[in-house]
Amino acid sequence: GAVVSQHPSRVICKSGTSVKIECRSLDFQATTMFWYRQFPKQSLMLMATSNEGSKATYEQGVEKDKFLINHASLTLSTLTVTSAHPEDSSFYICSAIDSGKRTDTQYFGPGTRLTVL
Amino acid sequence: GESVGLHLPTLSVQEGDNSIINCAYSNSASDYFIWYKQESGKGPQFIIDIRSNMDKRQGQRVTVLLNKTVKHLSLQIAATQPGDSAVYFCAENIQATDKLIFGTGTRLQVFP
Numbered sequence: 001g002a003v004v005s006q007h008p009s010r011v012i013c014k015s016g017t018s019v020k021i022e023c024r025s026l027d028f029q030a031t032t033m034f035w036y037r038q039f040p041k042q043s044l045m046l047m048a049t050s051n052e053g054s055k056a057t058y059e060q061g062v063e064k065d066k067f068l069i070n071h072a073s074l075t076l077s078t079l080t081v082t083s084a085h086p087e088d089s090s091f092y093i094c095s096a097i098d099s100g101k102r103t104d105t106q107y108f109g110p111g112t113r114l115t116v117l
Numbered sequence: 118g119e120s121v122g123l124h125l126p127t128l129s130v131q132e133g134d135n136s137i138i139n140c141a142y143s144n145s146a147s148d149y150f151i152w153y154k155q156e157s158g159k160g161p162q163f164i165i166d167i168r169s170n171m172d173k174r175q176g177q178r179v180t181v182l183l184n185k186t187v188k189h190l191s192l193q194i195a196a197t198q199p200g201d202s203a204v205y206f207c208a209e210n211i212q213a214t215d216k217l218i219f220g221t222g223t224r225l226q227v228f229p
Binding site: 045104105107109 | 149153
């Protein structure tokens with residue numbers, strides 16, 4: 001149980017294009033999901049909190065117009081990197097909290113490797 | 118939290134030995150702590166957690182110790198196996214939020 005998937009697992013795009021990454025909770029509902037970014041040999045950095053049916057909450061320094069988050073259902077959140085540039089190349093990881101449980105354990109997806117040429 | 122440096126601290130242990138991975142956390146308001154294991158190219162995998170009202174919790178082959186006085190967390194792995202090789206992160210949950218702040222990570226290398 002508590003499986004989170006991400007799609008795609010890898011994506012390569014040209015500079016200036018937009019890329020959408022999906023995060024799905026497969027066997028539970030998630031009112032709250034999170035998006036993290038991880039650069040090589042570094043830790044996970046929280047980018048934003050995705051709330052079902054409402055606007056995402058962004059961490060300081062994260063541009064909300066560049067990283068668009070949509071959480072339209074209880075099992076899906078999407079992160080769109082708009083006008084991607086090489087410095088946006090990173091490993092993007094989502095996590096989700098099971099709304100049906102009292103615990104606040106975050107279950108992580110397998111990550112999406114974004115490479116911007 | 119901010120990540121520092123491009124080189125993860127590395128702990129090298131021999132197969133069968135016990136491993137101890139340490140973590141210092143920064144926020145005294147944190148009330149929930151988790152250890153995650155991350156293998157190359159994968160997302161973090163939950164190992165064990167502990168609440169601030171406890172100072173020790175044991176799982177299968179793993180033990181987490183919490184010292185709130187010095188804001189220190191440790192993960193002990195008994196009889197370390199090659200499959201334990203990965204990067205280990207501690208994470209702290211800020212009280213009354215769902216947010217996790219990750220530590221810088223430690224790479225565990227297990228050699229035969």
